[in-house]
Amino acid sequence: MLTLKNVNSFYGLSQILHDVSLTVGDGETVGLLGRNGAGKSTTLNTIMGLLQQRTGSINFNGIEMAGLKPSAILHTGVGLVPEDRGIFHNLTVLENLKIGYLAGKNIWSFDEYQKYVFGLFPRLKERLKNPGKKLSGGEQQMLSMARALGSKPKLLMIDEPMEGLSPEYVERIRQTLLAMKEHNVAILIVENNIKLALDICQRIYFIEKGVIRYEGSSREVRDNPGIRLRYLGVS
Numbered sequence: 001m002l003t004l005k006n007v008n009s010f011y012g013l014s015q016i017l018h019d020v021s022l023t024v025g026d027g028e029t030v031g032l033l034g035r036n037g038a039g040k041s042t043t044l045n046t047i048m049g050l051l052q053q054r055t056g057s058i059n060f061n062g063i064e065m066a067g068l069k070p071s072a073i074l075h076t077g078v079g080l081v082p083e084d085r086g087i088f089h090n091l092t093v094l095e096n097l098k099i100g101y102l103a104g105k106n107i108w109s110f111d112e113y114q115k116y117v118f119g120l121f122p123r124l125k126e127r128l129k130n131p132g133k134k135l136s137g138g139e140q141q142m143l144s145m146a147r148a149l150g151s152k153p154k155l156l157m158i159d160e161p162m163e164g165l166s167p168e169y170v171e172r173i174r175q176t177l178l179a180m181k182e183h184n185v186a187i188l189i190v191e192n193n194i195k196l197a198l199d200i201c202q203r204i205y206f207i208e209k210g211v212i213r214y215e216g217s218s219r220e221v222r223d224n225p226g227i228r229l230r231y232l233g234v235s
């Protein structure tokens with residue numbers, strides 16, 4: 001479904017990603033893990049076209065995405081839930097959802113979309129008229145994910161969704177991610193909580209200083225504490 005081959009990305013003159021290659025299969029959930037500053041967000045932003053890769057190929061279902069604008073990439077079926085959540089704080093939950101929906105290509109009706117996201121996030125339905133800034137961190141994360149689903153992506157990329165959330169919301173988001181799997185949405189997730197990542201993901205990549213150092217099934221990572229220690233500093 002998604003294939004990156006030797007992708008190199010820069011911020012100005014400094015090269016951040018070095019020959020990054022990775023794949024996400026249909027309906028697969030894949031984790032991208034690594035220490036702070038390793039290049040995880042840069043990888044997701046490059047796939048989304050927010051940062052232009054200099055060389056290499058990013059192929060999604062046969063479409064070469066290198067050089068496409070973020071809006072065009074969205075229309076191929078890729079969504080991003082950014083690290084900063086990126087919701088509109090002065091707009092209500094409903095208005096935020098409308099923006100997410102309108103960014104898409106009318107693949108479904110707004111009613112169908114609402115039904116889908118309220119099934120995943122019943123909490124948002126209770127908060128429809130509240131402005132984004134009145135939501136708790138966990139609710140904002142739900143809104144950010146719900147909004148990204150407006151375009152009905154086949155692949156959803158999620159950047160550290162659990163960061164700073166209470167255990168209760170971590171559990172809710174975890175359940176939602178598992179539910180999205182059932183709906184056959186492929187997921188590429190940055191999640192440094194190794195226990196959670198292994199629980200949610202089928203496969204894991206470890207990235208270090210912009211280089212993919214390891215790729216393996218969650219089972220292989222679970223059985224190999226040395227890998228976790230080496231690339232995350234935790235066992």
Ligand SMILES: Nc1ncnc2c1ncn2[C@@H]1O[C@H](COP(=O)(O)OP(=O)(O)O)[C@@H](O)[C@H]1O
Pocket residue numbers: 011016034035036037038039040041042043
């Ligand atoms: N907008 C930016 N301009 C310049 N350098 C950046 C920018 N964003 C990130 N970087 C640098 O790119 C590297 C990778 O960052 P990032 O992808 O955000 O790491 P991670 O998400 O793994 O914590 C870091 O060295 C960071 O300082």
Ligand SMILES: [Mg+2]
Pocket residue numbers: 040041042083159
């Ligand atoms: Mg990051």
